[in-house]
Amino acid sequence: MRDLFLRLRGKADRRGLHGRFSLRLDVEASVLDREEVVACLVSQRLAPHPERELTYPWGRTAFVELPRRLDLQGPTRLYSPRMLEDVFGWRSDLPAWDGLCCWIDNAQALTMSDVRRPVGLIWDNTSASAMKRRTWAPTSLFGAATNQIPPGEFGIVYITYLEGAREDVADLRVNAFLERIKAWEHAGNIHIPIALLSRLYARPLNHGQPDLIESTIRLCSEAYGHPVLFEQFPTTIFTR
Numbered sequence: 001m002r003d004l005f006l007r008l009r010g011k012a013d014r015r016g017l018h019g020r021f022s023l024r025l026d027v028e029a030s031v032l033d034r035e036e037v038v039a040c041l042v043s044q045r046l047a048p049h050p051e052r053e054l055t056y057p058w059g060r061t062a063f064v065e066l067p068r069r070l071d072l073q074g075p076t077r078l079y080s081p082r083m084l085e086d087v088f089g090w091r092s093d094l095p096a097w098d099g100l101c102c103w104i105d106n107a108q109a110l111t112m113s114d115v116r117r118p119v120g121l122i123w124d125n126t127s128a129s130a131m132k133r134r135t136w137a138p139t140s141l142f143g144a145a146t147n148q149i150p151p152g153e154f155g156i157v158y159i160t161y162l163e164g165a166r167e168d169v170a171d172l173r174v175n176a177f178l179e180r181i182k183a184w185e186h187a188g189n190i191h192i193p194i195a196l197l198s199r200l201y202a203r204p205l206n207h208g209q210p211d212l213i214e215s216t217i218r219l220c221s222e223a224y225g226h227p228v229l230f231e232q233f234p235t236t237i238f239t240r
Helices: 002-014 034-046 081-088 128-134 139-146 167-182
Strands: 019-025 054-056 059-065 069-077 099-103 111-116 119-125 157-162 194-205 209-220
Touching (some): 002 034, 019 034, 034 054, 034 059, 081 111, 081 119, 081 194, 128 167, 139 157, 167 194, 167 209
Parallel strands (some): 019 119
Antiparallel strands (some): 054 059, 099 119, 194 209
């Protein structure tokens, strides 16, 4: 996607185009004819309504034109979350797309109140193979944790991982884990009454301030677990 964006930026710059291109793929990115895709993205400006998606065999394209110089709400850091959202509609805390590549002409300054000649490409991929690859389930982490429980003992399993995908991809990952955990088997000489799956959302906000959200899913064994255990043991990885 970076190579595709560099080709797109070059052609857009030669034609004096400034704005946000969007690309929704229905196939794997590796099979794309990049020159064809770039040509379709650039020609989007000629459509009666460029902001409305046009459909191709490999996906859909759209284009929202931006002024050559765009004033921001106030001074902010270069490529800060505030700048990316104001200019390219990219929300780092709750992304609606898989990724963003962007460029501005006045990127030499560390802080700025306006951007010049902005060009951005946002994309997502909904092909079956891409979705399957991205929705891996953290069952290997669960297995590694159960192997740490000594024979004859009980243990509480904590699993945590960084999450940053768009909502539907993140939910598919959790659903895949919950489906696989229903059929999970472990040695008969250990007990796992409860387990906790913690998703960490480490993200910058506004001008770059760090933030962290922890979302925990509680799992209780129907055979020998009890919900009261969630009150007796920590249910988050980061806790006071």
